[in-house]
Amino acid sequence: MKKVLLAMFIIVATTLVACSSSSSNQTEEFPTTDIEIVAPASPGGGWDGTARAMQKLFSDENIIEENMNVVNKPGGGGEVGWQYLMDQDAHHFSINSSLLITNNLLGQSDLTYEDFTPLGILTTEWISVAVAPDSEFDSGIDIMDKLKEDPTSLKIAVAPSLGNNDHLAFVQAAKEHGVDVTQLEFMIYDSGGDVVTALLGDHVDVATMSVSEAKEQHEADKLKIVATGSEEPIEGLEEVETWKEQGIDMVFPHWRGVMGPPDMTEEEIAYWDDRISELVETEAWQDILENNEWQAFYKDSEEAEAFLEEQTANYEELLRDAGLTD
């Protein structure tokens, strides 16, 4: 009896080994076709920029030999692109950000990070608050003081929708300062460019946007950055105080990552871990980070999954907590 069991065990074990080796043989050939990077936004934004930077460097640095294409699937705060990714195979991946989490929490999407295969987190950038060059405000804390007095006194521009990191960072800072954030008047614009235009045209008093979007305008004196949500003062913007320096204890990173469609095999995940970790080590990638005011924030697939889980809990608290109990 025992011998029979042993024999059966050996047969099953051999079959399993054979199966797994044959499947690993298959993945050694991965990728088998062209690779497609999904940028869930129109050309020109942070997602599109990240996607194109990856496309360029993967081939320039000879990390990946296969052809790579970037497709733009704008709409719904990433929703359109991510829905598209859901139905693709492992030769597709997409850029993501905190919108993946907040869209679901705000009832604008059914998708969560658990529906996809996290492949890594690449960068963060910082959020800034800007005003028109001729504005009465010279610092972020002045704005907050004014809003604390009367939350409806200023119009605040945000793009492309409520609930994104730009919006959240400002609300968070205001809440820390004791502003009744429910009364704040946000004006919603389609893109960062529209926000700058609105600011210059005096349609709004304040704008919240990423440093990468504001820095060039700031240097050209088209607008004035009065606060950043970073840990330390930003290189090249040393004259701008962080929220921390202005007395509001808040740091707000805006991260971007990549994820694949659901049900990727371990071999496929390992492939991307290999290639992406190689990518972020290159000189060219460092240059791109610098040019875009992005910070290196690499996490591999496993770390990314844990990070997304942690972020989901954080955002849920951030979004739901009205702070009325304080």
Added chain:
Amino acid sequence: MLRKLLYVSLQTKITGLVTGIMLSLIILLLGVFAYFDIQQVYTSRENLSLQTSKTLAFNPEVEEAIFQIDSKRLQLLVNQYSSKKNGMFAVIQNKEGRVVYHPNNEVIGKKFPFDDGYMAVVFGGYYTVESDEFIGPAMVGKSPVYSNEEQIIGVVSVGYLKEEINKEIVERLKSIFYFALFIFILGILLSFLLARHIRKETMGLEPREIATLYRSRSSILASISEGVIATDEKGRITLMNNSAKKLLDLSGEYKSQRIESILPQFDVEKIKKGRKTIINKEMNLNHRDIIMNLVPIIKEDTFVGIVATLRDKTQITEMLSTLSEVKEYSDNLRAQTHEFSNKMHVISGLIQLGRYDEVHELVKEELNTIERKNRLIFEQIQDPKVQAVLLGKISKASEKKVHFLVDSNSSLEELPQHIEVTHIITIIGNLIDNAFDAVMCRENRNVTFFALDYGNDIIFEITDNGKGLKGDIERLFERGFSTKGNVGEKRGFGLFNVKESINSLNGSIEIDTSEYGTTFSVIIPKTQGGMSND
């Protein structure tokens, strides 16, 4: 404690067990069902409340009415898209938190801080939340209302009162609960019927009582000397005790063998059809005489089996002959007394007549006779058992006026151990008695006894001068055969018993008969199991 709990009647046990199982099953299923039902109802209410709040929030008329703080118009719109059924309610606040529509008019105009509505008013979220802000604990769907300029100008809250949701769930569960109750009662009823059926099958006995009965039956069957065999309705043996095995010379497994295979004389079908009872049937099985009783077991007019009891015949025979010998002894004693008193009467008469010489003569003659007879017996017959039998027969002979002679050529040492007194009594006693009976028809009645033990065998010869034996001599030794015609007396066992005893001693018997008399010669080997002179 558990023991005590288990020590209850079968009825209680079965009913209790079934009730327990059913109760736990029903509770489990009901629980699972209720859980999923509650989940489902809550989910559908959540979806409905969120959907309705969205519908209202996206309606441009609602946006307009919020701007104008037109509660009447809002009421119309709310009524259009929602119903008051199932505890549904809608509350609309503007950006300031002021209530612009509420089912209760008194609340309209009051300010509520955005707590549960925070995510809607600040971040433009669409979501459901458990909230008791407005009317009571409720599942509330929240949706922000945007202006044309993409600014949030208010929040629509549509909710279902939990109280009402729970009421609805209770209603839904009630019917299922009644059904479960029905099943439960049905189950108890069925288990009760089952228990009653089992009780009927076991004739009202509890299992432990049955066990006790079974144990005592086994020991009873083992302890009795009668053989007992029981079968089922097809004649397959279900039970056989050790005595039966011994009587039938069986060993090993007997169960589910057919009774015909061990008792071939026995036709189950016949007994089944005839339902007759066989009582005290004698039969010879494996060289044993066995008395058998056969009783069919009938239950409610159906044949369900047979019980057979077997008794060893030889035991009974032995008992019977011992009894008859005891009777004979008392007869012999009586005969002796009778003869003795006769002689005393003669002596007394002679003395009265004064004929003393004749008295003297008589006494002398009598003494001589006794002495001669006794001497013959005691000198030539050394065995005390045979002596005793002969002495008794001499008295009987003198009473019956039979001239009983022990042949003067007789010679007999003490008999070997294995020849028991019962054998002697049976063999010699019966043959001498038969001889006495045979000579009763003669004037001159002579019976002679001769014994010799030279060589390996012991020989007894009893000779009478009767008229000889008529008919089939072979049948003489059959049971119940008798040449004596006295009806009503238990006759016919004498020679049968003689033959049995001789057989048991490996001896033989020969008969020589003519119209002038008969001689029975018995030859018994001296050694047990030794050779016979056949």
